[in-house]
Amino acid sequence: MSERAQEARPEKSGALHETVEVIKTVVYALAIALVLRVLLFQPFTIPSASMVPNLLEGDYVIVSKYSYGWSRYSIPLGPPLFQGRIFDHKPQRGDVIVFKLPRDNHTDYVKRLIGLPGDRIDLKGGVVYINGKMVPREPLPAAMTDTGYGFQRSVARFRETLPNGKSYIVNDFGPDSDFDNVGGYLVPEDHYFFMGDNRDNSLDSRATEAIGVGYVPAANLEGKAQIVLLSWDGASLFKPWTWFTRARPSRFFHSVS
Secondary structure, eight states, rough: OHHHHHHHHHHHHHHEEEEEEEHHHHHHHHHHHHHHHTTTTTEEESSSSTTTSSOOOOEEEEEEETBBBGGGGTTTTTTOOSSSSSOOOOOTTEEEEEEEEESSSSSEEEEEEEEOOEEEEETTTTTTEEEEEOOEEEEEEEEEEEEETTTEEEEEEEEEEOOSSSSSEEEEETTTTTSSEEEEEEEOEEEEEEOOOOGOOOOOOSTTTTSSSEEEEEEGGEEEEEEEEEEEOOOTTTTTTTHTTTTTTTTEEOOOO
16 A cells, blocks of 8 residues: 555544534534423514513513423424323413414414413403402503504503412403403313413414314423513514614513513
8 A cells, every 4th residue: 555545544534533523513412402492491482462562573582391391292393202291380370381272283372371270261341350350450551552564553551460469461452352252261171271461462262272272281381481582673584684773682681571
């Protein structure tokens, strides 16, 4: 074997070793990211205005997966590896929760938990009643809100306080929407009743599972929304300058209430 061939072989072997090490590093990084996503945290982008004023379209939210334990839907694609929840922790009334839409078990939704198993939920003139008792709400100054296509209008706001003391702000465009005077919702065992904070712009548990959310099985809960990490108002992936010009720094690291 010539001296040139002897010199080329170590170079080729070194390049192969370096490639293998890079691949191993990438695999390890992906494995760690997958474990963190399954066991601890999941990012979620708010796609609509159904949770205004507490969550805005374009908010980038971090959801804690460990808050309620783990189900098959804690794993990407929701493989049927097991039933129920592991290390189950019951959610609290008023939690903002990401869950899988029951009618397809695929689409991610985010709403506020209002009704627990066994509760009766009614709405009268937009006011929520839980087990026959009115949920108190304090009027707040009206605010301007975006209704889409660049139009804005004034909206009434109220601070609701649930029986466990959880308090938050809701939008209400008036007492005449389709879901402002409905009732008789009896939450089944091992299910939950959710509503959006933007009450007249939220398709939630007030609508049947066929067209809305309906009652959400406990297994469909993915985690509790904890913090708005980042936020953009209409930024585009294909227009990098909008990542800066359309950012909302005032919402960065904003706690979800």
